[in-house]
Amino acid sequence: MPTPRTTTPPPAASPALSRTDAAYESLRRRILDNIWPPGHQALEQEIALELGLSRTPVREALIRLEREGLVQVIPRHGMRVLPMSATDMREIYEILTALESLAVEIVATRRPSDSELAPLVRATQAMEHALAKDDLDAWARADESFHAQLVTMAGNRLLTEAVFSHWDRAHRARMFTLRLRPKPVNSTQEHTALVECLRAGDSAGASAVNRAHRQRASRELLALFERYRLQQM
Template sequence: MAEKKSRVGDAYVQLKEDIRSNLMPPGFQAPEPEIAERLGMSRTPVREALIRLEAEGLVELIPRRGARVLPIKAEDMQEIYQILTALEPDAAAHLAARKPTFDDLAPLREATDEMEQALEAGDLDRWAEADDRFHITLLELHGNRRMQSFVSALYDQAHRARIVTLRLRELPVRSTQEHREILDRLATGDVEGTRAVFRQHRERAATELLKILENYRLPQL
């Protein structure tokens, strides 16, 4: 049983990463045996992994036709960012209210430093990963496991859209500055300032992303 669970977990992690990084891009479709062969695994763990990914809104299972990676739609991203804008600023504000220590915030500083370094190097993929790590770590520090699990699934969907559109927008200089501002507010325990800057960050990012999705024909959607 433990071995089967491990195989399912391995299939799930690999498929999710391929979807997040667009190695399996929006619209990609293949029968389950082909996907299993791609991973070098048997069909059973791959099937169970695909069921998990379907529940997370990343794929759909089509009878007798396999699995299809769901397209990136502007209306889906609008809903996702509305939820993130409602939840994340309050989570950050609650963290600020606890007066986090210098050591508590070390992972957020590391992620922000890496975003700045990646931007200077022109490495947008590295920047996006550091950006994700900042948001995920903040929720871990907040400590609400149910919120973390729910929002992480939204991050996976939003990450695909960001990777596809990242090179269609201006360099994320402002976004990087906003992360530094959020970190500075957290460090001083500024509850309302943290909430305001985080909300502004999500609202601006949503506006920018949706404009691109609505005005560009993205590949394989």
Template sequence: MQPAPVRSSSRDGAYAALKQRILDNALPPGGQFLEQELVDLCGVSRTPVREALIRLQEEGLVAIVPRHGVRILPLALADMQEIYDVLASLEPTAVALVAARRPGEAELAPFDAACREMAAALARDDLEAWARADEDYHLHLLRLCGNRRLAGMVMQCWDQAHRARMFTLRLRPKPSQSVEEHAAVVDAIRRGDAEGAREIYRRHRERGGREQMEILRRHGMQRI
């Protein structure tokens, strides 16, 4: 008798649950966990957890160690620099693609809402809310760019950089300049200025990457 197929909801649920815990450092970098521990954590059977771990390994977040479970992969400073270099190259292209499409006001509205929420969050010193709004902005950008492969590559790097963002959230200067840059990108997209939007975003991403790397080095964070 063939085994019953694993329900995609169980598989996807296990993947989402484990990935979020890794990104939020609830499963910390360098940590090693038995498969049964993760099964208990997700509340599903072994098969969807195994399939979820294979996906996470392909994304560079874990290493499956036969007979020893799984290890959460830390990122070295050199890894982080590579990630920021890739983002500084690919994300401006995504921005230019969005601007070239000349999206209407309905498609631009989530950008405006994210910018307003980022500004409001900073006004009340709620950095976690600022980070959520910032993530909403970037996710909407990737949804609108129209290039699934580009979006997939950016998302993989974005996920890997997420841990560093959370580590440094309260160590960095208040990101008021970031909010202004996000709004300027939206203005350029609204005008259909693809090259202008690309250049504003490139400077934004390069500045953010330098800032993050300086914080990591200053605080002696060799691996994250």
């Protein structure tokens, strides 16, 4: 199964370029995983020391991240992690809801076997076990695994690429709200209902369950974004 974001090893390049790529990936991961939350600030020299790199690759990495809208580079003051836009998040979730629901219909039409559905069942069980232990990070990993496998099962390469092209920003929003939202008990129940629709070959039912699941999650996320925005005003 392809991962939501594949990283192709860079071709043979100068050491400086390799260090820039390493700095970029490391800083980007910190932002997407909410290790550096919106508003986090750091000096260029501090980042370089933390990564064990010189300032040049760090500066080049920050410029790339600024072009992606993840940070603001502040001359002589390092950088600041930019807040996420509620409008962007709403649009991303609308896209993901539509594309994933199409994937669900394709899978259900094929009426997958129990062995094909096993990865989805295991991911749902892992979510339940994580909730029982109050391990939200493990829950989030299992939840993302469920959705990634679900889309991949459709067997449509272009559809999968379209979903995964928005995956990182959705991941950042999810990690930002992970400990702000109520305990996500509804998700496991909705996943179980979705798997049963797939097993029965009920494409309309599967699509409806998935759409309702994604829309509920989107409403919760956007409400938290709005609350956070008001607190920062």
